[in-house]
Amino acid sequence: MTTSVVGGRRAVLEAVRAGTAQEVLVSRDARSTAGLRDVLEACRESGLQVREVARPELDGLAADHRGVVAITGKPTTIGERELAAWSFGPDDLVVVLDGITDPQNLGAAARSAEAAGATMLVTRTRRAADVTPAAIRASAGALLHLTHARIANIARGLERLKNLGFTVVGLDERAERTVFEEQPPEGRVAVVLGSEGEGLGRLTRQACDVLVRLPMRGRVGSLNASASLAAALYTFVLPGRVGDP
Numbered sequence: 001m002t003t004s005v006v007g008g009r010r011a012v013l014e015a016v017r018a019g020t021a022q023e024v025l026v027s028r029d030a031r032s033t034a035g036l037r038d039v040l041e042a043c044r045e046s047g048l049q050v051r052e053v054a055r056p057e058l059d060g061l062a063a064d065h066r067g068v069v070a071i072t073g074k075p076t077t078i079g080e081r082e083l084a085a086w087s088f089g090p091d092d093l094v095v096v097l098d099g100i101t102d103p104q105n106l107g108a109a110a111r112s113a114e115a116a117g118a119t120m121l122v123t124r125t126r127r128a129a130d131v132t133p134a135a136i137r138a139s140a141g142a143l144l145h146l147t148h149a150r151i152a153n154i155a156r157g158l159e160r161l162k163n164l165g166f167t168v169v170g171l172d173e174r175a176e177r178t179v180f181e182e183q184p185p186e187g188r189v190a191v192v193l194g195s196e197g198e199g200l201g202r203l204t205r206q207a208c209d210v211l212v213r214l215p216m217r218g219r220v221g222s223l224n225a226s227a228s229l230a231a232a233l234y235t236f237v238l239p240g241r242v243g244d245p
Contacts, residue, residue, distance in 0.1 A: 004074045006136050007062030009035035012070040014141020016042040021070040027055040030067030039068055075131050080151040084160045092188050096122040098154045098204045099195035103129045107138025108226030114142035116233040122149045155203035166190045170200050170208035171232050178215045179236035189237055193229050
């Protein structure tokens with residue numbers, strides 16, 4: 001397994017909790033904060049080595065590290081064959097990103113997905129952001145907890161999910177009905193988010209069972225990708241689902 005570098009106290013903490021951190025490096029002059037103490041406590045509980053180093057060493061590893069860096073294994077992914085054979089629960093939530101190319105948007109979307117209880121993130125293998133340290137940091141470590149499927153053809157992947165009993169919901173600003181007008185789906189649900197500029201691809205759009213949009217009541221025409229995803233998850237998908245607090 002190749003290694004990667006994760007910087008920032010929240011992302012490092014999640015790397016330790018997820019069991020992907022191999023070593024944690026802390027700057028000798030790092031200010032003791034609640035965030036850093038949480039990292040050190042998590043390392044002690046997991047028996048993970050913490051090494052104090054000079055700040056320039058961290059500067060050479062990560063651009064924005066806030067005094068702490070984790071050396072991690074590169075997050076593993078699954079392919080379309082594993083996706084088709086995956087053992088999903090009766091009410092599992094999957095988030096599908098159709099062409100998100102910005103690592104920051106990937107990370108932010110993954111954070112929204114993981115916070116909403118998604119069990120899997122699905123992205124494209126081409127013309128899509130990869131899981132970089134910047135994406136992991138933007139996800140606050142959520143990318144280290146989510147099962148991540150990378151597939152060549154999103155529309156085909158959606159058909160595989162439908163065969164597994166998923167209702168596929170596409171977020172589309174051209175949809176006739178809003179999230180407040182459409183009946184929320186029950187059981188297994190896959191929520192599909194399109195690219196930053198073009199939205200859902202034609203074939204992806206056709207593969208969706210339901211298309212919904214967020215009502216825009218202000219002067220701004222749309223939300224960014226991760227904000228749209230979070231709003232749809234919490235207003236349309238999660239209410240009334242089994243096991244919600």
